[in-house]
Amino acid sequence: MNRKNYLFCFVVVGLLAGLASSAMAQVFKTPPNHEFYVRIAGKILDATSGKPIAYAYLTNSRTKKVIASDTAGYYTTVISAKDTLRITAIGYVDFLYQKDPEKHGNYYIDLRLTPKSYELAPVTVSAPKLRKRYRPLTVRPEYAAEQDWRREMIERGDVRIAPTISSPLSFLYEQFGSRPRQQRKLKDLVARRAIERYITARYNREVVAEQTGLSGDDLTEFMRYCPVSDEFILEASDYELAARINRCLSAMSKGE
Numbered sequence: 605m606n607r608k609n610y611l612f613c614f615v616v617v618g619l620l621a622g623l624a625s626s627a628m629a630q631v632f633k634t635p636p637n638h639e640f641y642v643r644i645a646g647k648i649l650d651a652t653s654g655k656p657i658a659y660a661y662l663t664n665s666r667t668k669k670v671i672a673s674d675t676a677g678y679y680t681t682v683i684s685a686k687d688t689l690r691i692t693a694i695g696y697v698d699f700l701y702q703k704d705p706e707k708h709g710n711y712y713i714d715l716r717l718t719p720k721s722y723e724l725a726p727v728t729v730s731a732p733k734l735r736k737r738y739r740p741l742t743v744r745p746e747y748a749a750e751q752d753w754r755r756e757m758i759e760r761g762d763v764r765i766a767p768t769i770s771s772p773l774s775f776l777y778e779q780f781g782s783r784p785r786q787q788r789k790l791k792d793l794v795a796r797r798a799i800e801r802y803i804t805a806r807y808n809r810e811v812v813a814e815q816t817g818l819s820g821d822d823l824t825e826f827m828r829y830c831p832v833s834d835e836f837i838l839e840a841s842d843y844e845l846a847a848r849i850n851r852c853l854s855a856m857s858k859g860e
Contacts (some may be wrong), residue, residue: 642683642710644703644712645710647673647676647678649714650719652719658673659675660672660692660693662679662689662691663691663692665687685702685705688700695719699715803837803838806837809827812826812849816849826856829852829856832845836848
């Protein structure tokens with residue numbers, strides 16, 4: 605082989621080496637500023653329970669690149685010594701991570717997030733209070749001694765007329781006949797209905813509103829706050845019932 609052929613072969617080999625070097629440089633391109641990148645991978649975990657955290661976000665503070673962990677908590681990303689990763693997840697304290705300076709190649713690391721502690725504001729529980737201040741109706745004590753003229757005469761149906769000795773058949777009929785039994789049941793029913801009407805007429809929203817001046821939500825709240833038994837309504841005088849309403853109104857106004 606003459607000298608020209610040697611020279612030609614040398615040039616060809618040099619060109620091939622240059623092309624190969626350029627190609628390798630493209631494959632292993634160095635990031636800007638000749639930064640050294642490594643790939644890290646691992647899991648985002650709850651620091652307390654050790655359970656994986658799905659959809660935690662890893663944000664590179666310098667490049668603004670954002671990735672998210674998968675449903676099993678896995679993540680993978682690249683990082684350099686100049687980068688800081690901010691890991692965030694709902695219900696957890698933000699966590700900052702920088703590349704381990706001792707690591708010079710790809711490595712695996714689990715990142716653990718601390719659950720947030722939420723401090724609840726104190727809540728004061730108190731009895732219901734009125735939105736406005738109302739003046740209860742004045743009830744004079746001397747009313748207690750007066751006859752309650754509004755109370756109806758209620759027939760309770762518990763008084764029976766005793767048959768005379770001269771009519772034993774009437775006695776048997778009164779005790780065991782079907783019609784007298786029906787009449788007694790009707791009498792009891794009428795008496796019960798009269799009692800119910802009497803109770804309703806003496807203590808209801810209209811009566812309380814007239815005495816206290818309450819209305820709307822305040823009146824509804826008062827009726828729940830101050831229940832009065834049927835027995836009390838039946839036996840109490842007007843004064844006693846009015847005094848009971850006034851006591852409830854006073855206690856509710858004070859929030860007791």
